[in-house]
Amino acid sequence: DGGITQSPKYLFRKEGQNVTLSCEQNLNHDAMYWYRQDPGQGLRLIYYSQIVNDFQKGDIAEGYSVSREKKESFPLTVTSAQKNPTAFYLCASSIDLLRGSSSYNYGYTFGSGTRLTVV
């Protein structure tokens, strides 16, 4: 079955440590995204990548880094520069659609999330 897998489900980090969250998809999707969910704040975009070896900052990229060496993988590193890293992190992917079709469907496929807690 095709899908998008995030690991680990729960992650604990000590102050000052970098941690890397894994995101893998076997949907052959071109684009991948990282979002952060905080209570009352909805989903905020951290980084996104539309193609291998290329990525762009989202709305809250400070303190985070990503890489896209393979189409299937888009790991997120939460660095010690991120002042408030405790949150629920969601990875998503989508196909590269040609706009203009009157009936195109569009949406992201999300992973099940990683809850990161700083201890």
Place this chain on the structure above:
Amino acid sequence: DQQVKQNSPSLSVQEGRISILNCDYTNSMFDYFLWYKKYPAEGPTFLISISSIKDKNEDGRFTVFLNKSAKHLSLHIVPSQPGDSAVYFCAASAQESNFGNEKLTFGTGTRLTIIP
């Protein structure tokens, strides 16, 4: 600057009645809108979408209405069922190019509780 707003953080509805979730947006360039449903500790799942060339899209118990002049959309669920209890996110995208993906901008979510 919240471009997509869901002003009701929570909503409780009796089972069998209609649930109406609202979403407002400020960016007039948004031309595609989606609703996602999210259970705790899980990723959101796509529910229904609507293009700006339409004002209504229906899929089973779910209907999305779009009022472009008011920059407002709503999701109607009828009849509401206990399994509908979840957080619902509204999302929007703007065409930035003729090819490729567009980023989704999400609202803050509304927690819907269906009362048996």
